[in-house]
Amino acid sequence: MIFNKRSQMAATHKRPATLAELRNGEEGILDRLDLPDDIARRLMELGFLPGNAIIPARTAPGGGARVFRVDGSEIALRDDTAARLFMRLHFPSIKAATP
Amino acid sequence: MSNCHDSGPRKGLLPNPTIPVPHAAVNERPLIVAIIGPPNSGKSTLFNRLTGLRQKVANFPGVTVEHRMGKAKLKNRQEVFLVDLPGVYSLHPRSEDEQVANDILKGVRPGFAKPDAVVLILDVTNLGRHLVLAAPVLSLGLPTLVVLNMADDLAVRGGKVDVAALSHELGAPVVLVSASKGTGVDRIQQFLSGTAANLAGAKPARVELPVLNDVPKCRQWASKLNTRASYRAPAPPIWTRRLDSVFLHPVFGPLVFAAVVVAVFQSIFSWAQPIMDGMTYAVSMSGQWMGMVLPNGVVRSLVVNGVWAGVGSVLVFLPQILLLFLFIGVLEDSGYMARAALIADRTMAKFGLQGKSFIPLLSAYACAVPAVMATRVIENKRDRIATIMIAPLMTCSARLPVYTLIIAAFVPNIPLVRGVLSLPAATMLLLYVLGFAAAVITARLLKSTVLKSQRSSFILEMPPYRLPTLQSLSLRLIDRGRVFLRRAGTVILTVSIVLWILANLPLSHGKMPEIENSYAGMVGKTIEPAIKPLGFNWKIGIGLITSLAAREVIVGTLGTIYGIESDGNSEGLQKALHADLTPAGAVALLVFFAFAMQCFSTIAVVRRETGGWKWPIFQFSYMLALAYGGSLVAYRVANLFFQ
Numbered sequence: 045m046i047f048n049k050r051s052q053m054a055a056t057h058k059r060p061a062t063l064a065e066l067r068n069g070e071e072g073i074l075d076r077l078d079l080p081d082d083i084a085r086r087l088m089e090l091g092f093l094p095g096n097a098i099i100p101a102r103t104a105p106g107g108g109a110r111v112f113r114v115d116g117s118e119i120a121l122r123d124d125t126a127a128r129l130f131m132r133l134h135f136p137s138i139k140a141a142t143p
Numbered sequence: 144m145s146n147c148h149d150s151g152p153r154k155g156l157l158p159n160p161t162i163p164v165p166h167a168a169v170n171e172r173p174l175i176v177a178i179i180g181p182p183n184s185g186k187s188t189l190f191n192r193l194t195g196l197r198q199k200v201a202n203f204p205g206v207t208v209e210h211r212m213g214k215a216k217l218k219n220r221q222e223v224f225l226v227d228l229p230g231v232y233s234l235h236p237r238s239e240d241e242q243v244a245n246d247i248l249k250g251v252r253p254g255f256a257k258p259d260a261v262v263l264i265l266d267v268t269n270l271g272r273h274l275v276l277a278a279p280v281l282s283l284g285l286p287t288l289v290v291l292n293m294a295d296d297l298a299v300r301g302g303k304v305d306v307a308a309l310s311h312e313l314g315a316p317v318v319l320v321s322a323s324k325g326t327g328v329d330r331i332q333q334f335l336s337g338t339a340a341n342l343a344g345a346k347p348a349r350v351e352l353p354v355l356n357d358v359p360k361c362r363q364w365a366s367k368l369n370t371r372a373s374y375r376a377p378a379p380p381i382w383t384r385r386l387d388s389v390f391l392h393p394v395f396g397p398l399v400f401a402a403v404v405v406a407v408f409q410s411i412f413s414w415a416q417p418i419m420d421g422m423t424y425a426v427s428m429s430g431q432w433m434g435m436v437l438p439n440g441v442v443r444s445l446v447v448n449g450v451w452a453g454v455g456s457v458l459v460f461l462p463q464i465l466l467l468f469l470f471i472g473v474l475e476d477s478g479y480m481a482r483a484a485l486i487a488d489r490t491m492a493k494f495g496l497q498g499k500s501f502i503p504l505l506s507a508y509a510c511a512v513p514a515v516m517a518t519r520v521i522e523n524k525r526d527r528i529a530t531i532m533i534a535p536l537m538t539c540s541a542r543l544p545v546y547t548l549i550i551a552a553f554v555p556n557i558p559l560v561r562g563v564l565s566l567p568a569a570t571m572l573l574l575y576v577l578g579f580a581a582a583v584i585t586a587r588l589l590k591s592t593v594l595k596s597q598r599s600s601f602i603l604e605m606p607p608y609r610l611p612t613l614q615s616l617s618l619r620l621i622d623r624g625r626v627f628l629r630r631a632g633t634v635i636l637t638v639s640i641v642l643w644i645l646a647n648l649p650l651s652h653g654k655m656p657e658i659e660n661s662y663a664g665m666v667g668k669t670i671e672p673a674i675k676p677l678g679f680n681w682k683i684g685i686g687l688i689t690s691l692a693a694r695e696v697i698v699g700t701l702g703t704i705y706g707i708e709s710d711g712n713s714e715g716l717q718k719a720l721h722a723d724l725t726p727a728g729a730v731a732l733l734v735f736f737a738f739a740m741q742c743f744s745t746i747a748v749v750r751r752e753t754g755g756w757k758w759p760i761f762q763f764s765y766m767l768a769l770a771y772g773g774s775l776v777a778y779r780v781a782n783l784f785f786q
């Protein structure tokens with residue numbers, strides 16, 4: 045399911061980078077969640093909303109999952125889930141990143 | 144901070160004047176107030192503070208996965224029933240524990256009265272996201288108090304919020320408190336008594352709420368309110384980040400994890416030992432004393448050799464079990480458990496499960512019953528059943544008395560690795576590993592056959608590290624102590640008495656028989672051929688049968704059997720065991736207890752949580768087969784070594 049109408053058009057000419065491709069400490073702005081409804085909803089409740097800033101904070105020991113700083117808290121996701129969260133490529137109006 | 148309720152509920156906040164309600168009409172039954180909030184916002188801490196020892200014993204400890212009830216005593220002798228609910232992010236449940244909270248709150252759970260009022264507790268250090276939950280909760284229309292918790296942390300990290308403004312925006316009273324420090328909790332009590340006195344007057348004012356189905360809209364609404372309440376988010380939790388750079392370090396993280404586990408085992412052995420020795424002494428002294436004051440005869444035999452030998456030999460293990468629960472309590476309350484789940488996720492994924500399965504599995508080390516309940520946090524049904532199936536293979540605290548007894552009797556105390564570990568502790572650790580290995584292999588089997596499912600997702604919040612409160616920890620221990628004593632006073636007492644009767648009948652020439660010729664002995668002899676290949680004789684056989692009710696019963700049973708045999712001689716159970724078990728037989732017995740599902744309570748809870756007999760029957764048979772096969776192999780192999 046896609047949660048941002050504007051980005052649907054953007055997706056046609058260029059494939060946006062995903063959250064999984066973001067390096068630790070690098071900030072990105074979420075564009076859309078390409079996941080089943082219930083998981084997408086839970087992620088949005090946890091702060092993974094289109095337009096929000098996300099920073100991968102650290103990799104789990106052994107890999108496979110990472111901890112992300114989003115909307116004032118830290119949430120762990122597996123890499124395959126992060127790969128379904130698409131990021132904005134250009135963000136002229138960055139929303140203030142949450143600490 | 145201006146909306147205290149000294150002079151009646153929500154005075155000055157409601158646009159319309161409160162309608163007075165006749166007091167008697169409201170006070171007929173005690174008020175039921177639900178405590179709801181996101182995970183780790185401090186619900187249980189607040190609940191513990193308000194109810195203290197007036198809680199119902201929980202049949203499962205640790206993370207709240209079902210409601211907990213307790214009575215809050217207020218001034219002027221009012222009583223309010225508080226319900227502590229599992230944490231929720233929204234009223235759109237994804238897992239069973241969230242469903243429970245949702246259903247109780249909305250009054251649709253069978254057997255539960257709808258709550259009369261709600262205490263919504265939010266972590267004020269992350270008010271932006273947490274305030275979103277206020278929208279669905281306020282829309283229920285129940286009298287609601289919004290508690291902003293962790294005020295101490297907010298102040299330390301330099302955040303602030305205008306409580307009065309927020310209260311105005313929400314149309315409900317708001318208080319800023321610290322549940323762990325106790326500051327501001329008196330105002331929650333005021334809300335409770337005010338609401339109890341005037342329920343109708345405490346309804347929230349109508350304010351504009353966002354469309355609940357639209358998460359982005361709800362979040363925007365929360366941001367707007369944050370701005371209007373001049374909320375300033377605190378600085379990031381530096382200590383949490385520092386600790387995480389160690390605990391989640393690629394090398395140190397797993398090392399710390401392993402160190403924690405070893406420390407737990409070592410301390411269970413070394414720290415609990417003096418207390419246990421004291422308990423053993425007290426139990427044997429009181430047994431002797433009873434033997435002296437009671438007249439010689441049937442009554443004395445029943446009390447001293449039957450009841451006290453059985454119940455007493457289990458009581459000795461109380462300190463050890465409490466210590467284990469203390470450790471698990473600290474891990475859970477501090478926030479480390481979430482990190483442990485993250486570290487475990489990769490490994491768990493290899494067995495077809497996910498990191499969240501790790502949390503119930505870890506608490507299964509204390510007891511499988513709460514662990515089976517704790518699987519409610521797992522969203523995927525098949526993952527949940529697989530976790531339930533393997534939980535009883537983890538070494539629960541009921542195995543501890545059995546292991547301790549056999550190890551103390553058969554394993555010499557030799558220091559290992561320069562005294563860091565001792566041979567008995569290492570043996571114990573090995574048994575834990577054995578149970579764990581059996582569990583993951585079983586999970587793998589199940590997940591690649593009957594419980595096959597798509598690769599599940601793993602979404603878990605890493606809460607800031609927090610200091611557990613002394614009150615919450617001690618309430619856990621008191622709770623566990625009560626459960627243990629209740630079991631000793633019911634299951635173990637009954638089994639001891641029945642066993643004593645069976646061991647002393649039939650009378651031959653008006654005299655009690657030798658245990659060999661008693662009914663109990665006959666039962667033992669009947670199954671002896673089946674267990675002989677494992678190195679067990681008929682006495683151990685009696686223990687195996689009685690321990691079907693609960694594992695630790697075997698200790699009491701052996702206590703009773705030898706109590707009868709030695710007839711008052713307080714010969715140590717350990718020494719007595721040597722007469723009936725070879726070292727190889729001891730190894731086999733340990734393995735048998737590692738694998739077998741000897742626990743009525745677990746069978747009952749599995750039936751309840753899986754909704755039928757299919758899974759518990761499968762589980763029982765599987766584990767019995769595993770136990771039999773395992774100890775058969777162990778006996779053969781051990782015999783090669785001990786020849």
Ligand SMILES: Nc1nc2c(ncn2[C@@H]2O[C@H](COP(=O)(O)OP(=O)(O)O)[C@@H](O)[C@H]2O)c(=O)[nH]1
Nearest residue numbers: 183184185186187188293321322323476609612
């Ligand atoms: N600093 C601080 N810590 C708190 C406060 N209230 C609770 N805690 C801690 O936060 C952790 C989680 O609390 P708990 O009551 O288990 O949260 P629950 O998941 O909502 O039941 C525990 O370690 C508590 O000791 C508070 O007001 N201040």
Ligand SMILES: [Mg+2]
Nearest residue numbers: 186187206207
């Ligand atoms: Mg709780």
